[in-house]
Amino acid sequence: MFKRAAIALQLLLLAACAGSTPKLGGAPNLQVMDAKALPVPDREDLTALDRAYLVGPFDKLTISVFGIEELSEKEIQVDASGRISFPLAGVITVAGQTPNEIEGLLKERLRVNYVRDPQVTVNLKETISQVVTVEGEVRKPGLYPVVGRMTLLRAIARAEGTSEFSKLNEVVIFRTVKGQKLAALYNLKAIRLGAAEDPEVYANDVVVVGDSHARRLFKDLLQIVPLLTTPLIITLQNL
Numbered sequence: 001m002f003k004r005a006a007i008a009l010q011l012l013l014l015a016a017c018a019g020s021t022p023k024l025g026g027a028p029n030l031q032v033m034d035a036k037a038l039p040v041p042d043r044e045d046l047t048a049l050d051r052a053y054l055v056g057p058f059d060k061l062t063i064s065v066f067g068i069e070e071l072s073e074k075e076i077q078v079d080a081s082g083r084i085s086f087p088l089a090g091v092i093t094v095a096g097q098t099p100n101e102i103e104g105l106l107k108e109r110l111r112v113n114y115v116r117d118p119q120v121t122v123n124l125k126e127t128i129s130q131v132v133t134v135e136g137e138v139r140k141p142g143l144y145p146v147v148g149r150m151t152l153l154r155a156i157a158r159a160e161g162t163s164e165f166s167k168l169n170e171v172v173i174f175r176t177v178k179g180q181k182l183a184a185l186y187n188l189k190a191i192r193l194g195a196a197e198d199p200e201v202y203a204n205d206v207v208v209v210g211d212s213h214a215r216r217l218f219k220d221l222l223q224i225v226p227l228l229t230t231p232l233i234i235t236l237q238n239l
Contacts, residue, residue, distance in 0.1 A: 026195040051149040052098045056129025056203075057082050061099070065110065066119035075125060088113040099124055132201050134159040136209035137166035151198040153191060155207050162188070162209055170210030173201060 025032035055061070059078045063086065065071035076084045082095025089109035094102050099122040110118040127145040132155055135141040139160035152173065156162060168188040175182050188209070190196040201207060 025193075027191075027197045030194050032194065053124060053127070053130065053147055054096050054098060054203075055082075055094050055102065055124070056127075057095060058128040059124065059130070060126040060128075061094075061102070062123045062125045063106070064121045065106075065115070066121070068115070078129075088115060130203035132203065133206040134209075135206070137163040137211050138209050139163055146201070146203045150201050152186060152188070152201055152207065153198050155201050155205075156188065156209070165212050167210035167212035168192075172208045172210070173199065174206040174208070175202070176204065 055078060057078055057080050061076050061078070061084070063071075063074050063076055071087060074086070076086065078084055078094055081093075083091050083093050085091050086106060086109075089106050092102075092105050092109065094105070097105070102122045103120045106120045106122070107118050110120070124147070127147060130146045131143040132146050132150065133143055134155050138156060139162070141159060144155065144158040152171070156171075162168065166188075169190075171186045171188045173184050173186065175184075184199075186199060187196060191198050
């Protein structure tokens with residue numbers, strides 16, 4: 001039994017030595033700077049990453065018409081066909097519209113129905129339609145809302161990070177574009193070090209973090225050969 005474990009350990013260590021750790025930087029448009037020289041982002045930098053949110057079926061909105069109490073703070077849920085019903089405005093199709101565009105639609109309808117210069121505010125209360133699926137070897141697999149710009153690293157962070165058995169160089173994003181199913185492979189370790197671009201993820205994407213069988217074997221061997229715990233942990237980062 002011990003002999004088998006020793007042989008497995010040798011193979012595992014060889015595999016770990018063969019792996020290379022990416023250096024910091026290397027991704028296009030990424031400039032590596034001294035830690036003390038990293039500048040502070042300005043107002044434009046902080047808002048440049050925003051992405052317009054498109055309302056979809058079953059999303060919940062909060063709509064208010066200033067000065068009309070009966071039409072203020074009304075919670076409206078978009079139906080399955082992407083429409084809402086609002087007093088004095090009737091039924092409006094809102095799927096694929098931003099909250100700002102919905103405000104414009106409501107203003108036009110209310111103006112027609114004798115509301116003088118209506119001031120309408122539409123806010124997103126809850127999103128159900130615009131989500132990304134994160135699963136595989138992450139701490140908290142699930143569906144996460146995509147509000148604003150989201151990248152692969154942010155999606156993984158929403159899922160509370162990778163698990164102890166994750167294979168960082170085998171992260172796949174599945175996406176459907178014009179009916180065609182597509183997939184791309186990413187190296188999360190390289191992205192974390194800035195050696196590769198952090199790709200954007202979009203609503204309906206599926207992110208799958210791979211499983212490292214070597215890490216699982218590693219943990220089993222730790223239980224078999226506890227005296228080798230220290231050197232094994234050192235090589236674990238390369239699996």
